[in-house]
Amino acid sequence: MRLTELVAWFGLRNVSRGLVLAQFAELQRQVPLLYALLAVNAVAVAYTHHGLAPFWSTVLVPGALVLASVIRLFVWVARRGRTIEAKDARKQLGMTVTLAAVLAAGYVAWALNLNQFGGPYEHAHVAIFIAITVIGCILCLANLPQAAVIVTVIVTVPYLAVYLSMGETVFVAVGLNILLVTGVMLQVVFNNFAGFKQLILSKGETERLSRENLRMAHTDPLTNLPNRRQFFNELERRIEQAADAGAVLSVGLIDLDRFKPINDTYGHVVGDRLLEAIGERLSSAAGADMTVARLGGDEFAFLAGVDALEAKAIAMRICAMIEEPFEMGSLSVTIGASCGIAAYPDAGQGAHELYDRADYVLYTSKASNRGGVTIYSADHETRIQSDRAVEATMRTIDLDAEMSVVFQPILDGASDRIVSVEALGRWASPVLGDVRPDVFVTVAERAGLIHDLTLVLFRKALSVATTLPQDIKLSFNLSAHDVTNSGTILALVTLVRKADIDPSRLIFELTETAVIRDFKAAEAAIQLLRSLGAEVALDDFGTGYSSLSHLHRLPIDRVKIDRSFMSDYASPSGRNLLQSIRVLCSAMELKCTAEGVECAEQVAVLKELGYRYFQGYYFARPMPADALKALVAGEGSVAAGSAA
Ligand code: C2E
Ligand code: CA
Ligand code: CA
Numbered sequence: 001m002r003l004t005e006l007v008a009w010f011g012l013r014n015v016s017r018g019l020v021l022a023q024f025a026e027l028q029r030q031v032p033l034l035y036a037l038l039a040v041n042a043v044a045v046a047y048t049h050h051g052l053a054p055f056w057s058t059v060l061v062p063g064a065l066v067l068a069s070v071i072r073l074f075v076w077v078a079r080r081g082r083t084i085e086a087k088d089a090r091k092q093l094g095m096t097v098t099l100a101a102v103l104a105a106g107y108v109a110w111a112l113n114l115n116q117f118g119g120p121y122e123h124a125h126v127a128i129f130i131a132i133t134v135i136g137c138i139l140c141l142a143n144l145p146q147a148a149v150i151v152t153v154i155v156t157v158p159y160l161a162v163y164l165s166m167g168e169t170v171f172v173a174v175g176l177n178i179l180l181v182t183g184v185m186l187q188v189v190f191n192n193f194a195g196f197k198q199l200i201l202s203k204g205e206t207e208r209l210s211r212e213n214l215r216m217a218h219t220d221p222l223t224n225l226p227n228r229r230q231f232f233n234e235l236e237r238r239i240e241q242a243a244d245a246g247a248v249l250s251v252g253l254i255d256l257d258r259f260k261p262i263n264d265t266y267g268h269v270v271g272d273r274l275l276e277a278i279g280e281r282l283s284s285a286a287g288a289d290m291t292v293a294r295l296g297g298d299e300f301a302f303l304a305g306v307d308a309l310e311a312k313a314i315a316m317r318i319c320a321m322i323e324e325p326f327e328m329g330s331l332s333v334t335i336g337a338s339c340g341i342a343a344y345p346d347a348g349q350g351a352h353e354l355y356d357r358a359d360y361v362l363y364t365s366k367a368s369n370r371g372g373v374t375i376y377s378a379d380h381e382t383r384i385q386s387d388r389a390v391e392a393t394m395r396t397i398d399l400d401a402e403m404s405v406v407f408q409p410i411l412d413g414a415s416d417r418i419v420s421v422e423a424l425g426r427w428a429s430p431v432l433g434d435v436r437p438d439v440f441v442t443v444a445e446r447a448g449l450i451h452d453l454t455l456v457l458f459r460k461a462l463s464v465a466t467t468l469p470q471d472i473k474l475s476f477n478l479s480a481h482d483v484t485n486s487g488t489i490l491a492l493v494t495l496v497r498k499a500d501i502d503p504s505r506l507i508f509e510l511t512e513t514a515v516i517r518d519f520k521a522a523e524a525a526i527q528l529l530r531s532l533g534a535e536v537a538l539d540d541f542g543t544g545y546s547s548l549s550h551l552h553r554l555p556i557d558r559v560k561i562d563r564s565f566m567s568d569y570a571s572p573s574g575r576n577l578l579q580s581i582r583v584l585c586s587a588m589e590l591k592c593t594a595e596g597v598e599c600a601e602q603v604a605v606l607k608e609l610g611y612r613y614f615q616g617y618y619f620a621r622p623m624p625a626d627a628l629k630a631l632v633a634g635e636g637s638v639a640a641g642s643a644a
Pocket of ligand 3: 595
């Protein structure tokens with residue numbers, strides 16, 4: 001060990017915080033014993049020398065030494081149970097080393113001075129005093145080896161000098177004996193201290209690891225934002241706070257639009273980087289009183305101590321931020337976000353209740369206005385209630401008995417003949433009355449009943465289609481969930497195979513939303529259905545986001561133009577739009593059906609713009625199988641306006 005290292009060692013430098021605190025805690029128990037030992041032993045030696053040595057050396061000096069020891073004893077005892085900072089502990093340890101040196105010097109000088117007085121018994125007592133006390137000190141200072149070493153050196157050197165110089169064999173032997181024992185004791189102290197140090201360091205490491213584990217259990221590794229678990233902890237905590245303070249609190253759930261297609265198109269690496277970048281934008285948008293979290297996938301959330309309207313303003317800011325393009329290397333990606341907001345206490349009192357409501361309106365935002373923000377309101381409450389009633393009823397009924405299918409013809413404008421019929425689900429519930437298909441389909445999707453429902457409706461539709469003339473096709477609607485569920489698609493394929501029908505007479509209609517949700521799964525489903533010989537149509541074209549890029553990439557056969565485009569048929573811009581869509585479809589060799597045709601003028605305009613296939617109340621409303629068969633058998637063609 002070099003001198004500088006030795007100085008550093010005595011100065012307790014390079015000792016970790018945890019070790020200093022642990023040493024201090026150990027010493028707190030042992031140092032008072034040390035001082036008690038010193039005081040009692042000193043009193044004993046002073047007592048045996050009383051009268052033999054001068055007053056100052058049997059009363060005054062030991063009195064001062066004992067007083068100093070007792071004061072230190074009380075200082076240490078008084079500190080017990082108090083917490084101490086590492087830097088103060090380090091200071092105290094340093095002081096202990098210094099004081100140990102000073103007191104050891106004082107005691108040994110005093111004891112060796114006493115050695116001149118008295119006879120062999122008194123000399124023996126001094127020897128025992130020195131030996132026992134130094135060993136006791138070493139033991140008590142075992143967790144501060146610096147002090148133990150200093151005490152040993154300061155005591156050993158002078159008494160060895162004195163004993164050796166006395167020339168008495170017994171004292172020389174005693175001196176060497178003490179030297180041997182203290183040497184061994186010091187070695188034991190060093191060994192034990194090494195073990196102690198190791199233990200403290202590994203404990204520190206264990207604590208650090210468990211803190212790290214805790215942090216990881218509460219953090220999303222990709223964005224470093226709080227994760228779902230932490231979000232709920234925080235939500236619960238803030239609800240309690242808000243309840244105590246009578247304050248408001250809003251939960252905002254944010255779901256990315258078009259994340260899936262981006263992830264599918266550019267791969268997961270780009271997807272992950274996009275999520276990271278979104279996490280950064282969200283963090284930068286968060287005020288001091290706001291928590292933002294990633295709940296999983298492309299779902300994020302925020303908590304803010306504001307009312308619903310302020311939360312809406314925050315959410316709109318966030319959505320706008322997310323809509324700014326992301327530059328990733330040479331790639332520029334644009335993405336959107338929808339948000340649902342539920343405010344405490346109006347929308348709910350519990351964490352899960354608030355979350356569910358925010359989720360409900362998020363779903364509404366996504367379904368109706370993309371990129372929008374919806375606040376949970378009393379209206380939604382009513383809807384939830386009725387959705388719950390629908391769901392509860394739906395779970396108990398025999399789908400086969402209560403669900404039925406009606407058919408709406410689709411005409412070829414060139415011949416006015418029915419070329420296909422669209423099957424539309426109907427539910428006449430004895431309990432709830434007629435339930436609209438968009439309502440029960442959505443509820444079935446959420447309740448996990450859509451697979452069964454779709455198969456029941458398809459079976460019924462198929463059984464009617466097999467009785468229709470061969471040149472009439474059957475159009476059947478698939479929900480977004482059906483498209484992404486390979487089990488449902490395979491079950492449909494099995495039903496087609498078993499039915500006595502040419503698969504080329506089947507058209508499966510799926511919406512853009514279904515395609516956007518999971519492009520890869522949708523593509524696989526489409527390919528499977530087409531490989532069977534069936535056609536696939538993109539339904540409600542123009543209402544979703546997708547658009548042309550999807551049209552281009554999807555292996556589809558037809559497009560159904562949403563009826564919202566029909567209302568504007570009279571204005572030049574409305575016409576232009578209808579015309580461009582039709583031109584585009586022709587360019588892509590896609591058959592194109594105009595939905596929701598309600599009057600003769602519309603038909604005239606659409607025909608002029610080149611449309612050929614029509615569906616709408618103007619031609620025929622959805623009708624039960626019998627009515628359809630009668631219609632088909634009656635004339636084989638439907639005169640325009642006859643069924644309107
Ligand atoms: P959709 O697939 O776009 O079906 C066409 C809807 O437009 C039908 O409503 C039909 O009655 C209505 N319609 C037809 N012509 C006209 C018209 O001239 N004017 C107006 N205003 N409406 C017209 P419906 O039967 O209420 O169905 C609503 C939606 O529910 C459907 O929209 C479809 O998305 C869904 N749906 C219906 N049946 C099923 C089904 O069996 N399975 C699935 N997954 N969804 C279904
Ligand atoms: Ca449809
Ligand atoms: Ca449609």
